[in-house]
Amino acid sequence: MRFCCARETLARLSGRIGSVGNPLYRDYEKLVEITIMGQKFRVPEKNICLRAFQYVSPQTIPYGRFCWNQECQLCRVTFTMAGQEDVPPRPILACKVLVAEGMQIVELSDELKWNLSGVLKPAEPRPPLE
Numbered sequence: 427m428r429f430c431c432a433r434e435t436l437a438r439l440s441g442r443i444g445s446v447g448n449p450l451y452r453d454y455e456k457l458v459e460i461t462i463m464g465q466k467f468r469v470p471e472k473n474i475c476l477r478a479f480q481y482v483s484p485q486t487i488p489y490g491r492f493c494w495n496q497e498c499q500l501c502r503v504t505f506t507m508a509g510q511e512d513v514p515p516r517p518i519l520a521c522k523v524l525v526a527e528g529m530q531i532v533e534l535s536d537e538l539k540w541n542l543s544g545v546l547k548p549a550e551p552r553p554p555l556e
């Protein structure tokens with residue numbers, strides 16, 4: 427599982443995980459676990475998926491070509507829910523749908539692939555000690 431370590435750690439240490447006062451995010455009480463292309467992340471509940479992606483990759487998502495307003499279609503994703511294997515994957519707009527515990531994002535638009543490529547790359551193997 428991957429965490430947004432510094433931000434999550436600071437929030438937990440300050441006891442403000444539920445009310446970070448960050449105007450980017452709707453108020454949230456906890457982080458929920460989602461999977462993006464097979465990798466697990468913890469993101470703020472009660473926020474739209476695109477905002478959750480911004481939590482995961484704050485250096486790139488704000489600079490994506492997203493309208494954030496359900497018009498450009500550049501945030502299209504397909505998701506399934508953990509424990510609902512009999513339900514077919516559903517296409518949605520990440521700027522419209524709220525994130526939910528157990529959400530599994532299985533397809534990303536090209537714009538999201540590019541914007542999330544830094545966090546979705548497989549971890550590099552640690553170099554051996556000499």
Ligand code: FES
Nearest residue numbers: 494497498499521
């Ligand atoms: S960001 Fe434009 S449709 Fe979602």
